[in-house]
Amino acid sequence: MRWLLALVFCLPVSIFALSDEKEATQEAGGGSSPYLSFCQKRFYEEKEGRLLCNWAVNFNFACFVSYPSNKVIQAGAKISDPQVVGKCDNGEPIIKLFHY
Missing domain, CATH: 1.20.5 (Single alpha-helices involved in coiled-coils or other helix-helix interfaces)
Known part of the structure; x- marks a missing residue:
């Protein structure tokens, strides 16, 4: 009982x-979580509401991808401005970008 x-x-x-x-x-x-993407500074370009670069998932991949990728990030998805976070072995600056 x-x-x-x-x-x-x-x-x-x-x-x-x-x-x-x-x-x-x-x-x-x-909703979606923010992403962190890396790319070589020389490839970064804002064009017609799009952010173009050799986007990579981490710092090391950004150093090895030596050409712009087909991945496009909408400019409106940008959370922060690009920030230089270091340099590759060849001296190429790498930037990071927070975006949705």
Whole structure:
């Protein structure tokens, strides 16, 4: 009999806890997370609302990709201005860009 009584009191509490958790994640906002992209400074160009460069996922790849890529980032997706974060072994400056 006690287990039935415990079940009656615990079940509604657990249902409310789950619904509160779901609401909290929905309120936090859906949408995409920001990205961090790297490229060689000499290839960076803003043209017709697009950001063109030899975009790479990290600093090292940006040093090895020596030509502009087909990846295009919309200028409106830019969160921060490009910032020089270092140089490759050949002295080429690498920039990073936060964007959506």
